Structure formats: C-alpha cells, structure tokens
Amino acid sequence: MRALSAFFEKNGSLLGAYLILAVGFWILVLIILPQLSMLDISFRHNLPPALVGSERDVYTLDNYRHLLHGNPGNPDRLSIFGYETSIPLNRVDLAVFVKTLFVAILITLFDLILCYPLAYFLGQSPAGGSARIFVLLLIIPYWVNEILRAFAFRIIFGTSGVINTVLLGAGLIDQPYDFIRENVALYAGLGYAYILLMIFPIYNAIESLDRNQIEAARDLGSPWWRIHWRVVIPFAKPGIVSGCTMVFMLTAGALAAPQILGGPSSLWFTQIVYQWFNTGQNWARGSAYAVVLLVTCIVLVLALMRAFKVKMGEIGK
C-alpha cells in the first residue's frame, strides 16, 4: 500500500492512474484473458455453437491426446529402441513439433553467431558517426512489411531468382538449385526475420561496457578471444540471453515465413495450429497445440536462463 501511494506521489494522480490502467489493460485484457480463454478452450470438445453450454460441453484431454496419439485407428505405434509398444503415436504432428523447436534453436544460435560481432562493433564504436548509420541501415529494411520481406526472399531464392542466376552465370551449377524445396529459403528467411531482436539487446549490453576493461585485458596480455570469453561475453550475458529468448520464441511461433517460404513438403508447427483454427475449424484442438508450443518454449527459455545463471530481472535491463 505504501509503495502504491509513493508511486502516486511520484507520478501525480493523473499520470499514475493512466500508467496503472494502461499497464493493467495491456497485461490483463491483451495477454492474460486471451491466453486463459485459449487454455480453457483447449480442454473442451469441438462442439457446434448450438451445443455450447449443453451437458455435452465438458472438459476433456482429447485435444492433447490427439497431439500424442493421433486419430483413433492410427496405425503408428511408439517404438522404444526398436521394440514396438502398443501406444499409438501421432508421428506426423510430433515430428513437425520437434523439428520446429530444433530448427528454431539452430536459427537462434546462428543469429547469435551472426549478430554478436555486429553488436560488439556497434556497442564499442564511439557514439554517433558510422555506428549510427549502421544502425539505421539495419532498421530501414524492417520498415517493409514482414510478408513482403518473405516474398522478397522467395524471389531471391526462386529457381530463376538472383542467386540461381548468379550461380548459373558463374558456372558453379549447371541447373537451378531449388532453395525453396530444400527449405534453404525458409531458414534464411526465419534467420533474417528477427535479427534486430538479437542485435539490439546485445548491443545495449555491450554499449555499457567500459572500454577500459577491454584495454585492461589486452594490456595484461590477453588475446582477443579471451577478452571476449572472460570480459565481454560475461558482461553481455543478460543481453545475449534476452536476444536468444526473443528470437527463439518468435522463430518457433513464426507463421508468415513458413507459409510463404516453406517448401511443399515442409510444415512448421504454427502452420498446423493455423490449420486447426482455420481450415480444420477445430479451435479446441488448435488451442491445445498452441498451448503445448507455448509451454514448451517457456520451459526451454527458463532452462536456458537457469543454465546460464541469468535472472529474470537482468533481462529487463
């Protein structure tokens, strides 16, 4: 209570009330309520509107069961070390689920390796000057709509696209390579989509690192890699974890890039969710799939933070 009155004293009653209302609305109405209702729907049967609220509208684990076991009569069985059990296995959906998470992790790592040197360069160059132009160059492409950017990638990576034309012209290949079928375009697009969310948290963290510490380490004889290993990376750790978290979450939850850039036989887990909601008209099942994705991602992120000993508060810095 004292904290609340101090908050109002500091900000004035009008601004204080606005802040509390705005943040409350944002968290409660835009985040908590929709997620809770999705959680609720995920435990219900997919009923026609007339039956909603009737005695048949009861809670069930069917939707979650479906992700694990598939439709009744699914012939696939779980096998452990080659020994086939009697448990039915939804091999298709689970494979997509695991692949989505695995690829999202790889893309996050790739983005980290790509962005750390950039962020270091930006964070350690003097304010203004070339660094500012560089940041601007990074930001401007993001003024273009995400879907348009994905289509641009489709054009670049198409069989008659720039890359194939150049490779053919240089004589490196004798027929066009199908980047889209091989998912190269998808991974490139996903890797590019959230790059800024990796660069900026790391840049922010490194920017506040005292340059003298780097020089001190060098003066004490340290080669460049050890300076990064012992001084810069530990300092930038909250930024690195924050960037990885955001890139991983958004990549695992991406929809536009997989829809546009995915090869004909490739599915992203969000596309399955999307299908249940849209073409499948089964919101309950879509919700269950979405909840599983969300919870798994949160668990992975928390595990990452724990492994790297980063506290939640540090990420907010």
Added chain:
Amino acid sequence: MTKGVGVQLDQLWIRFGDFVAVRDANVSIRGGEFFSFLGPSGCGKTTILRAVSGFLEPSQGRVLIGDKDMAGIGANKRPTALIFQNLALFPLMKVWENIAFALEVKGASSADRRRRADELLELIALKGQGDKLVSELSGGQRQRVAIARALCAEPDVLLLDEPLSALDLKLRQHMRTELRAIQRQVGITFIYITHDQGEALTMSDHVAVMREGVIDQVADGKTIYDDPATPFVASFVGENNVFRGKVKSVVDGHAIVATNRSGELRGRIAGSAKGTLAVGDDAMLFIRPEAFSIGADDQIDDHAIRAQIRHEEFEGQAYNVFLEGDAGKEIKMSLVNQGQSRTSAAGSNITLAFDPDQALVLPKGQMASEH
C-alpha cells in the same frame, strides 16, 4: 633495488588529424625510477602513456623500452602494465581472479594462479579478501587490487593513469605513500600521469611538466618547484605571483626587472635562462606567496613591494593574504600559521619583503592560466 628497465621517448610526435597531441617529446626515464608526467588536462600526458603502453602508435619518433624499439608491438605484447584512471577492474570476476588474470592468459593452472594472487594480496595488505567481488571492496582497496593485478603481469614498467584522482584527500595522501613503498619494494619503473602537482612532487624521482603537447621541463621535484624552466612551469606548479617587465640589468646571476606596476625588483635568473637573458628583454619575475615576509614600513629597495591588504583567508596551516599593489596589481602572500592572530586589518598598507634568491626571473612566456 633491482636494476629496472628504462624507457626512452625519442623525438616522439603524436597527431590526431591536424591536432598535435604530443610534439617532439624526448625523455629518458631511468630503470627503476618513479617518473611522473605532470600537466593540465588535455596537455598530452595520457597520450604519451598510451603510446608507451601500446594502445597508440606514434605518428613519428620512437618509444624504446629497455633499448628495444616498440614499433609494431601491440599492447598485449609489451612489458608494460597499465593502471587505468577508473581502474577498469573486471566486475564479474572475484578479486583473486582479477589479480591473476595475467597468469590466466599465460595458461597457469588454477592453483598457481590462486597462490600468486594470495601472495600479491598480502603485498597490498588485503590478505584473505580474494574471494570477494570487486564491488564489495572500498575505493582504496580497489585501488590496491588494480595495482596487484598489474604487478601480477610482472611488467618491467608500470604505467599509472591518474589512478588516485577518484579517492578522497586522506586516502589519496595515504595511497601516495603506499604507492611509493610498493615501487621501492618491487623495484620496477613506474610512470605516473597526474595533474596533481602534490602527487607528482611527493612520489617522483623525476617529473616532466607538459603543456599543450610539449614537455617544458624534466627534473626532480625540488628543481621543478625552485627553478622552473618556463613561466608555464613556474605558474602551474605551486602558486606564483608574476611581475612582468623588462630586464634593466644583469649582474652575477641576478637580474633587475623594471616591472610594469611594482617598480624595480631583483631576482635570481632561472637556470634555463642563464646566459641568454639580456638587458632590454621582456621578462617575468616570479615570487611565490610563501617567499614574502612582512618588512619594515620604511623599506624601499629592489626586494620589497608596498601593497594594501584586501582580504585574508585562513587555510589552517597558513593564512592567505590577498593584497593590492600599485595600479591594482594583485599579490598573494602566504604566512605559515604559527599561532599568530590575523596579520592586520583590511585596508592597511604593508611592505612585502622577499629574498632576491627566492624571486625567479624568466624570459616572457606563456603562463598556466591567466588570472
């Protein structure tokens, strides 16, 4: 004391674009001595330090450490260790890891590193504090950790960039003594950068006074203070009253200067101006506030000035008396507090007497700052 490694600056120039930060510096620093660069901020002293440590390549000229040209040798390969103004300790490492970082770089085992860190912790009187974080130490303790971290690299030359400037007065005075003691103990060459003349004079074997990229004088502290080579040194190191005028006569190492406002005054010709100062030259005569004493009211000669007391400050160890001579000439006198009461009331006229040997005559030149 072991024979330390000397450092030479040989016709060293450092330019940043059109700006000349260091102009033709020639200094020979003897092995094992405590050498200071003293000057106002922006005079180029830190630039020299960075050139010695290897963070900066000279535009021209050479830096030699132990007679070896350092051109092209990076900061991590030079036998120097730098203590930064803000210390730049690694905040995420424990105290002992900070200290032993140079050994970690060399690939020493954890046990060796710990042992060496503990030895150095003992040297800096912080025994048993190795497992703390840097943030848990006080300012003076961090200072000492920074010294230990640099010493752990076993440098031939330790470079210190105003490391005491962030400490409070008492601690600073204490650390001066301590730094000097550590330097004597380890016997390596210390190069110290400061704008604080007190630090430079108390600790150093030799001091180089710098002004706008130029080294005006290199000498021991006593010489710097008593026989400054230029008006800049005379006015930057300690306080000085300056009387401008023309040389009227030169006799026996003394000169009589016809000053603009205070009549003819006699002073000793500075060592740097001996033999070159001639009658008719524009000159400056410097008298330190503490060189004045109160003379007899009827003393009128070339080592006395009549002035009127304006106001007086009590500084503890001394009274600062501000006076006004003829034509508004401002003069400051400092009288050691020996228990006497105030000199006399504002407005009264007194005679300021001085020993001509304590007054210094230099050719006209640039002052540290014009008041």
